[in-house]
Amino acid sequence: MMPPQQEVLVGVEESGAIPAIESSGGERDAPAVALRGLHRSFGSQIVLNGIDLTVGSGETLAVLGRSGTGKSVLLKVIIGLQKPDSGSIRIHGEEITRLDLDALNEIRKKMGFLFEHAALYDSLSVEQNVAFPLKRHTKMTASEQRDRVKELLAAVGMENDLKKMPSDLSGGMQKRVGLARALALEPGILLLDEPTAGLDPITSGEIDELILKLQEEHHMASIVVTHDLHSAKTIADRIALLHDGTVLIEGSFKELEKSDDEFVSEFLQRDS
Amino acid sequence: MRSTLTTVWSLINRFLEWFGDLGLFAWQVLRAAVRRPFEGRELMRQLDEIGSRSLPLVALAGAAIGFVLALESRSSLARFGAKSMLPAALVYSIIHETGPVVTGLVVSGRVGAGIGAELGSMKVTEQIDAIEASGVNPYKFLAFTRIVACILMLPLLTLAADFCGVLFGWIADTLVDPVSFHRFINQGFVGATFSDFLAPTFRTAVFGLIIGMIGSFQGMRTQGGTAGVGLSATSSVVLSSLFVILADVILVKFILVFFS
Numbered sequence: 463m464m465p466p467q468q469e470v471l472v473g474v475e476e477s478g479a480i481p482a483i484e485s486s487g488g489e490r491d492a493p494a495v496a497l498r499g500l501h502r503s504f505g506s507q508i509v510l511n512g513i514d515l516t517v518g519s520g521e522t523l524a525v526l527g528r529s530g531t532g533k534s535v536l537l538k539v540i541i542g543l544q545k546p547d548s549g550s551i552r553i554h555g556e557e558i559t560r561l562d563l564d565a566l567n568e569i570r571k572k573m574g575f576l577f578e579h580a581a582l583y584d585s586l587s588v589e590q591n592v593a594f595p596l597k598r599h600t601k602m603t604a605s606e607q608r609d610r611v612k613e614l615l616a617a618v619g620m621e622n623d624l625k626k627m628p629s630d631l632s633g634g635m636q637k638r639v640g641l642a643r644a645l646a647l648e649p650g651i652l653l654l655d656e657p658t659a660g661l662d663p664i665t666s667g668e669i670d671e672l673i674l675k676l677q678e679e680h681h682m683a684s685i686v687v688t689h690d691l692h693s694a695k696t697i698a699d700r701i702a703l704l705h706d707g708t709v710l711i712e713g714s715f716k717e718l719e720k721s722d723d724e725f726v727s728e729f730l731q732r733d734s
Numbered sequence: 735m736r737s738t739l740t741t742v743w744s745l746i747n748r749f750l751e752w753f754g755d756l757g758l759f760a761w762q763v764l765r766a767a768v769r770r771p772f773e774g775r776e777l778m779r780q781l782d783e784i785g786s787r788s789l790p791l792v793a794l795a796g797a798a799i800g801f802v803l804a805l806e807s808r809s810s811l812a813r814f815g816a817k818s819m820l821p822a823a824l825v826y827s828i829i830h831e832t833g834p835v836v837t838g839l840v841v842s843g844r845v846g847a848g849i850g851a852e853l854g855s856m857k858v859t860e861q862i863d864a865i866e867a868s869g870v871n872p873y874k875f876l877a878f879t880r881i882v883a884c885i886l887m888l889p890l891l892t893l894a895a896d897f898c899g900v901l902f903g904w905i906a907d908t909l910v911d912p913v914s915f916h917r918f919i920n921q922g923f924v925g926a927t928f929s930d931f932l933a934p935t936f937r938t939a940v941f942g943l944i945i946g947m948i949g950s951f952q953g954m955r956t957q958g959g960t961a962g963v964g965l966s967a968t969s970s971v972v973l974s975s976l977f978v979i980l981a982d983v984i985l986v987k988f989i990l991v992f993f994s
Binding site for chain 2: 538541542543563564567568570571573575577578579581582583584585594595598599643
């Protein structure tokens with residue numbers, strides 16, 4: 463097993479620039495995320511049945527599939543919230559399935575996760591939600607944290623709602639704050655679980671634009687689980703279609719459209 | 735007959751399974767507890783939430799028990815011509831048993847339900863997953879801080895309940911037969927030693943451990959949406975009250991053997 467990557471949390475530089483997380487170690491040319499033969503079942507129900515996927519740095523992969531095909535489970539397995547029954551998960555070349563909790567937490571700091579319903583901490587304000595990872599994992603002073611939170615919330619268009627509680631926010635606003643929180647530690651990998659689910663088409667479009675803008679600025683590897691084919695077409699470089707626990711087809715949207723597979727054609731037609 | 739046996743066996747199985755899961759949970763919490771960071775800020779928040787916010791209810795319960803105990807005991811003792819023993823009987827009864835048990839049960843109702851419902855709600859809305867995904871250990875951040883706050887706060891709340899019980903016992907007594915508080919206290923604590931205070935009060939630290947542990951455990955294993963949250967809150971109160979009473983019986987015997 464490779465040694466865990468070392469993260470150095472740096473403070474504010476003299477120039478006043480926002481502190482960032484520097485990484486060292488790991489395989490330099492390795493893909494950001496590489497999954498090989500991933501299996502996960504719940505009792506007798508097989509959800510993931512040998513998933514092979516690779517996502518490079520700066521690339522966005524959309525994972526599509528019918529409800530209950532294990533798309534969300536896939537994201538939770540990648541970030542270590544659920545253990546795979548077998549298979550390999552490599553993050554920047556480092557195998558994470560056998561890591562202990564401390565080492566896994568170090569890897570998790572390099573990943574941002576947007577939950578389907580945002581999962582904001584409802585006893586904390588918007589500002590405190592976004593500051594939560596900064597307080598835990600950086601040595602920033604209180605004022606540096608405030609600046610960073612304001613910058614992150616400005617990036618998602620929520621800079622005027624710092625003191626609001628999650629219960630005061632609409633679904634779209636909660637997603638924006640969840641996205642700001644996911645980006646707090648400047649992750650190299652972003653996992654998005656249904657970022658546009660339950661939102662009206664206009665708000666969905668705004669979230670898509672926001673994700674694209676953040677991708678351009680931060681150059682992260684992203685995996686987006688979605689039902690929204692339009693959204694996948696807009697934000698993803700590649701699309702993987704899950705069916706019966708495996709990746710049925712993987713490629714650009716145009717490549718998927720050319721497929722002769724009956725299920726792929728039906729899925730694209732139904733969703734378009 | 736066969737179906738009854740099957741039901742009993744299934745209940746025993748479920749109970750053992752629950753105990754096994756509780757043991758694993760306790761181990762996870764213990765393992766997380768010895769690692770940095772120690773979540774001091776969250777612990778302070780929980781001390782306030784569990785301690786100072788339970789104080790009014792605990793003080794009220796202690797006062798009511800002291801008042802009623804004084805009224806009831808007075809007539810019973812008068813029948814045997816032992817009215818002058820009232821302060822000592824009251825103080826002994828409150829400090830040794832009534833104060834700790836009432837505090838344990840009141841806190842298990844207020845705090846046990848609160849922890850079960852709060853963590854249960856966080857579980858079903860994926861907030862606990864979000865904490866874990868951000869590289870923070872939820873066993874330490876959520877469970878350990880609540881358990882330690884319960885352990886530290888129960889003895890202090892017991893002292894408050896004891897004080898209110900004795901004070902309102904004196905008020906009840908003095909309404910019938912005026913006596914100075916100084917004299918009442920002197921008579922009440924005659925022959926009492928430090929160990930009379932210490933062991934029963936610190937027994938409640940075990941009650942705190944039970945309330946914090948069961949509330950956190952039931953909350954963090956919640957399943958099934960809002961119905962599951964309600965079930966976690968209810969089961970936290972029922973199980974922690976049950977185990978507080980059981981622990982009381984065991985600890986009283988233990989204290990009598992080692993401290994009397």
